[in-house]
Amino acid sequence: MSLPLLNTIKSRWRRPWRYSQIFWLVIRMKPRKIMEIGTWTGDRALTMIKLAKGYRRQKEIDYYGFDLFEEMTQERYSEEISKWPPAQAEAQAKLSATGINIHLFQGDTMKTLPQEVPALPKMDLIFIDGGHSLETSANDWQWASRLMHEKTVVIFDDYWSDRTDAGCKVTVDSLDRTKYSVTLWPLVDKFKKTAFGPLKIKLAKVTKR
Ligand SMILES: C[S@@+](CC[C@H](N)C(=O)[O-])C[C@H]1O[C@@H](n2cnc3c(N)ncnc32)[C@H](O)[C@@H]1O
Incomplete structure (x- = not known):
């Protein structure tokens, strides 16, 4: 592994811990x-892109x-x-500076995903x-899952083990295990005080069987 890559990982290996699992996945997968x-x-996105650039030419990589x-x-x-998100132009400028192909879509995913997904390629990492x-x-799973190829990895953030009124737990738990392999990753972030009470947050990994 190159020194810049190692430095990127070291600088990102901090709380919340769970995201480090995504960064290792990017290193293993080398997604385009x-x-x-x-x-x-x-x-x-910036960290994922920096890590992917360690293995691919920048114009080979697309971020949606x-x-x-x-x-x-x-x-x-x-x-x-x-x-609360920033303006699209702010995110665009930050991500475009990486030199890879950046495609940003603004709006509620209830509308943007049905509009855009039919014209998008299959993804390596979602x-x-x-x-x-x-x-x-x-909704987000329903549309994103259409962009899976045989080796696509989908990661859900915010699997809140103790809550079924929000977060991705209900969606993830409902997935057909004969079609999808579902793993809850081991690093858990625990927050005692949040606006909605104490939270234990996991990432869920989904692949096709
Ligand atoms: C938790 S933040 C994402 C954090 C980011 N993935 C990261 O790891 O740094 C959630 C984002 O989803 C966006 N969002 C929330 N509801 C949305 C919706 N219905 N359609 C599109 N975007 C939405 C918010 O604007 C916000 O920027």
Whole structure:
């Protein structure tokens, strides 16, 4: 492993711990096509891209990001138990500086995914981390799963073991285990105080059988 790559990992190996599992996955998979639902500031994307660039020429890599960006409202923010996103141009500038191909889609994934998915290629890595309402989580999986090839890995953030009213637990637990292999990754982040009480957060990994 090259020194810049090692430094990227070292600088990112900090709380929340669970994301380090995604970074190791990127190193193992060397993905060309990365999709993230919930780009937010683009910082997680930036780390994934830097790691992927350690193994691929930059023009070989595509990042597809979906977010509300400026369309976030106070109402959506509460419904989706969300974080407040920056403007799309801010995320675009940060990610474009990596030199890879960046494709950002602004709007509610209830609308943007049905619009865009039919024209998108199959993805190697899909990170689902957008809205946390049960409806949005189910919608995001329904559309993202159409972009899976035989070796695609889908990672869900926000598997909240103790909550079934939001987060991805309901969607993940409902997946057909004869079609999909589902693993809850071992690193768990525990928060005593959040706006919605104590939380234990895991990542769920889904692949085709
Ligand atoms: C938790 S943040 C994503 C964090 C990011 N994936 C990371 O790891 O740094 C959730 C993001 O999803 C976006 N979001 C929430 N609900 C959405 C929806 N219905 N459609 C599109 N984006 C949504 C928010 O604007 C926010 O930027």
